[in-house]
Amino acid sequence: MPLSDYPRVSLAHLPTPLEFLPRLTKHLGGPNVYVKRDDCTGLGTGGNKTRKLEFLMADAIKKKADLIITQGAVQSNHARQTAAAAAKIGMKCELVFEKRVADATTAYKESGNVFLDKLFGANIHEVANGSDMTKEMEDLSDQLREKGSNPYIIPGGGSNPIGALGYVDCVIELIAQAKSKDITFDSIIMATGSAGTQAGLVVGSKITKSNIPVLGVGVNAPKEAQEEKVFKLASDLSDFMGLPSLVSRDDIVANCDYVGDGYGIPTLGMNKALLQLARLEGLLFDPVYSGKGLAGMIDLIGKGYFENQKNIVFIHTGGAAGLFAYHDILET
Ligand SMILES: *Cc1c(COP(=O)(O)O)cnc(C)c1O
Numbered sequence: 001m002p003l004s005d006y007p008r009v010s011l012a013h014l015p016t017p018l019e020f021l022p023r024l025t026k027h028l029g030g031p032n033v034y035v036k037r038d039d040c041t042g043l044g045t046g047g048n049k050t051r052k053l054e055f056l057m058a059d060a061i062k063k064k065a066d067l068i069i070t071q072g073a074v075q076s077n078h079a080r081q082t083a084a085a086a087a088k089i090g091m092k093c094e095l096v097f098e099k100r101v102a103d104a105t106t107a108y109k110e111s112g113n114v115f116l117d118k119l120f121g122a123n124i125h126e127v128a129n130g131s132d133m134t135k136e137m138e139d140l141s142d143q144l145r146e147k148g149s150n151p152y153i154i155p156g157g158g159s160n161p162i163g164a165l166g167y168v169d170c171v172i173e174l175i176a177q178a179k180s181k182d183i184t185f186d187s188i189i190m191a192t193g194s195a196g197t198q199a200g201l202v203v204g205s206k207i208t209k210s211n212i213p214v215l216g217v218g219v220n221a222p223k224e225a226q227e228e229k230v231f232k233l234a235s236d237l238s239d240f241m242g243l244p245s246l247v248s249r250d251d252i253v254a255n256c257d258y259v260g261d262g263y264g265i266p267t268l269g270m271n272k273a274l275l276q277l278a279r280l281e282g283l284l285f286d287p288v289y290s291g292k293g294l295a296g297m298i299d300l301i302g303k304g305y306f307e308n309q310k311n312i313v314f315i316h317t318g319g320a321a322g323l324f325a326y327h328d329i330l331e332t
Pocket of ligand 1: 047048077078157159191192193194195196197198286289290317318319
């Protein structure tokens with residue numbers, strides 16, 4: 001079914017800008033680097049989850065839900081955008097947080113995204129690291145249903161075929177912008193976590209027949225596991241859209257060499273990339289996702305990975321609201 005036939009609510013400021021980064025490009029001496037400003041989607045300080053939520057919240061409305069349940073890490077950008085979307089639509093929001101980061105600072109536990117979640121009126125439930133998050137959400141849903149609510153569960157990161165439609169749309173938007181600037185892209189790069197963004201981008205790249213290679217930079221899982229996760233979701237998404245076998249395993253590439261010691265744990269490369277972009281381009285990235293993605297892209301440019309490529313685009317997935325939770329960990 002074509003994208004325009006899926007139920008959708010307007011939550012994001014679209015199209016997001018496509019910008020050339022002249023000073024970073026010159027500094028790195030590789031291909032022309034562009035950035036697609038999905039950090040500027042607008043809702044609750046913006047980020048990549050807002051495009052997914054346009055489709056997910058429309059589905060929740062269709063199912064007559066009055067309450068949204070979702071999950072993530074304590075500093076989840078997805079949870080923050082979901083809390084804002086629920087507020088805007090007039091639904092309650094329950095957030096289940098996995099205490100994924102050991103020895104968290106007070107800022108991590110209380111500032112950044114968590115602070116905004118509370119401003120948006122969401123209820124927070126914390127569970128231990130390693131909990132079965134799907135079961136935690138289902139148990140909460142059962143309890144709330146008994147009390148008369150009609151909950152709608154959004155998976156972590158908004159990553160299911162409905163949410164991933166948002167990134168099919170992003171490719172269509174990106175290609176129209178590139179055309180109007182009279183350029184073509186040789187690579188799309190972004191941070192990959194719960195896989196919905198990359199899965200949507202890969203399917204979008206196929207549907208538009210632009211066939212731009214998509215490179216995910218992992219922030220959590222090892223390469224094989226991350227690629228399998230993206231491949232499964234991209235396959236489910238293409239089935240969901242009535243285009244089976246659109247994606248092959250070779251279309252899915254994740255580089256997981258930049259995770260460092262684990263999810264949410266800062267790396268030197270990330271910290272350096274964050275400072276470079278702040279000082280060369282006045283742009284803010286986050287330490288958990290977009291900063292590690294950026295660290296990967298910068299290192300790979302240095303290693304000649306994009307040799308013979310003219311223009312590459314980094315999808316800026318946002319996350320700067322989380323910066324305040326890390327101020328005492330990051331070097332400035
Ligand atoms: C969630 C998130 C990602 C990863 O997107 P997925 O669709 O979960 O793979 C990247 N960057 C930021 C800032 C995010 O919040």
